[in-house]
Amino acid sequence: MSKLLDVIRDRRSDRHFSNKPLEAETVEALLDAFRWAPSSNNRQPWRVLIASSPEAVRIFDDALSAGNKQWAPPAALKMVIIGVPEEQPERNGLQNFMLDMGMAMQNMMVQGYAMGLTIHAMAGFDYDKICKGFNIPANAKPVAVMAAGYRGRVEDLAEEVRVKDLKPRTRKAIPEFTYRDNYGTAFK
């Protein structure tokens, strides 16, 4: 089996971070992986905002949901992933820009894992606080925030968070979501 599949399979959304800062080249590699994602018509309707000043970090942490506030603040790298819908028109009534964003985020998460980092995407954030705090214009939509860093120690997490972190990772079996010839007929 290819090594790439191992990386894809083993990548995980940890909740523990060490306080080791990320080297500039490491951040660059994450952004490089992000930008090489495919997007419809190669429109690349994305922006990444990195919160680095103490005030930006404060805004980021304050906007996290209560659950995410329990573990994400110690992450060394904090990013807001932003899509610009007008750069990727709707098709079939679907917000296609969201697909592009997901592709790019996954590229970054897989690259990060391969470099020994953990990157955790979060939809749990206060949309208005993020937009206001970072001066994001109305035509740009924050779709997720991400916390990244070198892994810390699961033992150092608060009990409630540690339980979540240690929960076995599971996925649906292939026949549960793959059909042959007819919607609902399992592919075996």
Ligand SMILES: Cc1cc2nc3c(=O)[nH]c(=O)nc-3n(C[C@H](O)[C@H](O)[C@H](O)COP(=O)(O)O)c2cc1C
């Ligand atoms: C778009 C998106 C939003 C997510 N939001 C949160 C979140 O707000 N808080 C959280 O703890 N995990 C969040 N996650 C992480 C998922 O819970 C995690 O990916 C899933 O449980 C599978 O675990 P794994 O990434 O370790 O394979 C999010 C993941 C994605 C892709």
